[in-house]
Amino acid sequence: MKYTLKFLHPAEQLITVEIETHSPRENPRFFLPKWRPGRYELQNYAQYIADVSATDDQNQPLKVSKCETHVWEVEAPEGSLVRLTYHYYANQPDAGGSFFDADQIYVNGINLLMYLPELIDAPCSLRLELPADYELAMPLPCKDGHYLASDFHELVDSPFLAGPDLIHHRFEVAGIDTHLWFQGVCRPDLSRIQHDISAYTRAQIALFGDCPVNTYHYLIRMLPHSYRHGVEHQQCTLIVMGPGYALMQPEKYQSFLEICSHELFHTWNVKFLRPADMWPYRYEGENYSRLHYITEGVTTYYGDLMIWKAGLWTWEQWVEHINENLNYHYQKGGKDFVSLEAASFNSWTDGYNKPGTPNRKISFYTKGALVAMLMDAEIRRSTQDRHSLDDVLFDMYQHIAKAGRGYTAADFEACLARYSPLDWPAFFEQYIAGTASLEPLLEQLGEYVGLELCQLPFLSLAEARLGMRCTVENGRSTIEHLMPHCPALRAGMSLEDELVSINGLKISDNLDELLLMLEEEPQWEFHY
Numbered sequence: 001m002k003y004t005l006k007f008l009h010p011a012e013q014l015i016t017v018e019i020e021t022h023s024p025r026e027n028p029r030f031f032l033p034k035w036r037p038g039r040y041e042l043q044n045y046a047q048y049i050a051d052v053s054a055t056d057d058q059n060q061p062l063k064v065s066k067c068e069t070h071v072w073e074v075e076a077p078e079g080s081l082v083r084l085t086y087h088y089y090a091n092q093p094d095a096g097g098s099f100f101d102a103d104q105i106y107v108n109g110i111n112l113l114m115y116l117p118e119l120i121d122a123p124c125s126l127r128l129e130l131p132a133d134y135e136l137a138m139p140l141p142c143k144d145g146h147y148l149a150s151d152f153h154e155l156v157d158s159p160f161l162a163g164p165d166l167i168h169h170r171f172e173v174a175g176i177d178t179h180l181w182f183q184g185v186c187r188p189d190l191s192r193i194q195h196d197i198s199a200y201t202r203a204q205i206a207l208f209g210d211c212p213v214n215t216y217h218y219l220i221r222m223l224p225h226s227y228r229h230g231v232e233h234q235q236c237t238l239i240v241m242g243p244g245y246a247l248m249q250p251e252k253y254q255s256f257l258e259i260c261s262h263e264l265f266h267t268w269n270v271k272f273l274r275p276a277d278m279w280p281y282r283y284e285g286e287n288y289s290r291l292h293y294i295t296e297g298v299t300t301y302y303g304d305l306m307i308w309k310a311g312l313w314t315w316e317q318w319v320e321h322i323n324e325n326l327n328y329h330y331q332k333g334g335k336d337f338v339s340l341e342a343a344s345f346n347s348w349t350d351g352y353n354k355p356g357t358p359n360r361k362i363s364f365y366t367k368g369a370l371v372a373m374l375m376d377a378e379i380r381r382s383t384q385d386r387h388s389l390d391d392v393l394f395d396m397y398q399h400i401a402k403a404g405r406g407y408t409a410a411d412f413e414a415c416l417a418r419y420s421p422l423d424w425p426a427f428f429e430q431y432i433a434g435t436a437s438l439e440p441l442l443e444q445l446g447e448y449v450g451l452e453l454c455q456l457p458f459l460s461l462a463e464a465r466l467g468m469r470c471t472v473e474n475g476r477s478t479i480e481h482l483m484p485h486c487p488a489l490r491a492g493m494s495l496e497d498e499l500v501s502i503n504g505l506k507i508s509d510n511l512d513e514l515l516l517m518l519e520e521e522p523q524w525e526f527h528y
């Protein structure tokens, strides 16, 4: 399949896509992906497709008809040449989207490139007609003006940035040709970034034994406002961050390193070492998996751990990141109701935004990271530090991923059992398939490494006493969150109720002050 992208309509933000192929069957059907790897929920890219048409080798029009939300059929005989042309409206400026205007271009091919299922494993080429003064940050190799991918999977796993003002810095670390690209206003300290990326890259390679790629690109879009989003790919990551002027400030830079280390770790853990449920990726619908506590949880844990092991964070900085995971897990209401496996499987309906049902959602990133840390600690404790979760990941990468297959939950459990005599079926039953409290294990871990698990009171009285969090807009206080079984729920309050008064005093943005003043009163009477 030969793809060409043209950037002719920046004001309308329309990218022109041309696909040329010999039809592998009569009336070929072109599919647009319904989701993108890294975000395990259905997308609606088809809504941005417009003006679809087709011609044959004589430039004569062919009839095109849409037969599903994301499938177009062209009337053409088997073996004949078909050219499909359409527009894509590129106005999704996050790390998984595509964006095009008069100043910049960035493209995630998974959003806008159609494929023929019969040719999904065949080599692809991509030609780009960019404005003359644009530079290009692109992970695919180029030959005679065509960027080459071994198959459609690699093509759509290779996003690119283009613009007149890219910053490019190239260096080698442990045999990996590493490229840093920045688009947008920022002043990166390139020598410091090179030092730090080199340090955690070496730590990651030491863990896995080698690296499955020999080139890696960091494609970084800096925005003028606060933002943070990254997406992993086999040979690159696309990161959108902001504000650009704050990049080298300590807190923002920590966050930058964290996301860079996390995304590189994915080169092994999910791009190469991947659950069998998604091997290969199937873009025409949901790829269910109960294993995202490994793909994202283990990656979240190790992304940070590698930075600490590389000597870039102090022990206190690393522990602060563990605290962030603990806070997130314990402040959301779903931990007693939803297991890691269920959260993973349900990502397709409930994975990323607000939960469909209040207090019935957990993050497989944060709980997955905590459980990964506990697995690591349990292996170390049960083997007097002779083994760790590192051995399990090394083993799975060397023996499963390199054998060219995906892994199952049984593979993971068997591998854990090879390195630790712990009762892993019971561990899985309690903490992965079940919702048992993590606290006993966290306390054991604390004793083992010299940390104490403390429960701190909420800073807000409304949260501490009533289990509620409110938003205030135009002087009106509205309930936005209620913890499960909290006093406010027991008193009959519901989400989105507006609080009018307490003991006759008007509530606006002063609820905590009123609660403090009325602390000694025998009862609180709300009107809402």
Ligand SMILES: [Zn+2]
Pocket (backbone or CB within 6 Å): 232, 262, 266, 295, 296, 299
């Ligand atoms: Zn991730």
